[in-house]
Amino acid sequence: MPPGETLFITYRLHGTVPFAILRQLQEEHDWLIQQNSREDESLEVAKKRLEGRYFVSFDQYIDTCRSGADWLKNEEIAELVKQSLHFGHTTHYHLHAYCVMPNHVHVLLTVLCEDMPFYKILQRLKTYTAVRANRLLNRTGQPFWQSESYDHAVRNEKSFKRIVNYILQNPVKAGLVTDWEDWPHSYCQYE
Structure with missing residues (x-):
C-alpha cells in the first residue's frame, strides 16, 4: 500500500471460524457475485462491488461466535x-x-x-x-x-x-x- x-x-x-462455515460463507459470496454481476461488468468488478457484503456476513459470524x-x-x-x-x-x-x-x-x-x-x-x-x-x-x-x-x-x-x-x-x-x-x-x- x-x-x-x-x-x-x-x-x-x-x-475462530470452522472450515465448514468458511466454505459456506464463500459459497454464498460466490453465488451472490454470480446473481448480481451485471452484463456490463467483469466478475472481478462484481467481486469488488460485493466484497463489503461478504465482510459484514463474516464479521457478524465472528462477533456472535461462542466457540473457538x-x-x-x-x-x-x-x-x-x-x-x-x-x-x-x-x-x-x-x-x-x-x-x-x-x-x-x-x-x-x-x-x-x-x-x-x-x-x-x-x-x-x-x-x-x-x-x-x-x-x-x-x-x-x-x-x-x-x-x-x-x-x-x-x-x-x-x-x-x-x-x-x-x-x-x-x-x-x-x-x-x-x-x-x-x-x-x-x-x-x-x-
Missing part, C-alpha cells in the same frame, strides 16, 4: 495488542481507530512508511503479539493469528466516518457493552 493510503483492516485469532479461541478476552493479551498498535503510530502509520474484540481486531490507519510495505508491518505486528501472547498462555509452536486478514482501502470521507462508527460500535453490536465508550479496548483519534 502506498504512503497516504487509508486502510480498514480486520485480523482474527487462529481457528477468545484469547483477546485476556486483559494482558488485549493490552499487548493495543500497545503494539500504538507502537507503530506516527512512524509506520497514523492510527485513527481500533477495537480489540475477544477473537478479532479491527483497525483503521493511514500508511506513512515508504520503505516498508504495509503487509510487512502487519506481519511484524502479528508475529510480535503472537510470540508474547503464546508465552502468556503457556503455548509453544502453535499459531495464534489466522494467516490471512481482511483489508479495504478507504476512498473518501463518508466511507472513513462509516468505518470509524463500525469499529466503535462493534462491541455494542456483539452485545458486550451498551455504549462503545464502555469497551476498554477501543480507541479513536478522529480529527
Whole structure:
C-alpha cells in the first residue's frame, strides 16, 4: 500500500471460524457475485462491488461466535495488542481507530512508511503479539493469528466516518457493552 493510503483492516485469532462455515460463507459470496454481476461488468468488478457484503456476513459470524479461541478476552493479551498498535503510530502509520474484540481486531490507519510495505508491518505486528501472547498462555509452536486478514482501502470521507462508527460500535453490536465508550479496548483519534 502506498504512503497516504487509508486502510480498514480486520485480523482474527487462529481457528475462530470452522472450515465448514468458511466454505459456506464463500459459497454464498460466490453465488451472490454470480446473481448480481451485471452484463456490463467483469466478475472481478462484481467481486469488488460485493466484497463489503461478504465482510459484514463474516464479521457478524465472528462477533456472535461462542466457540473457538477468545484469547483477546485476556486483559494482558488485549493490552499487548493495543500497545503494539500504538507502537507503530506516527512512524509506520497514523492510527485513527481500533477495537480489540475477544477473537478479532479491527483497525483503521493511514500508511506513512515508504520503505516498508504495509503487509510487512502487519506481519511484524502479528508475529510480535503472537510470540508474547503464546508465552502468556503457556503455548509453544502453535499459531495464534489466522494467516490471512481482511483489508479495504478507504476512498473518501463518508466511507472513513462509516468505518470509524463500525469499529466503535462493534462491541455494542456483539452485545458486550451498551455504549462503545464502555469497551476498554477501543480507541479513536478522529480529527
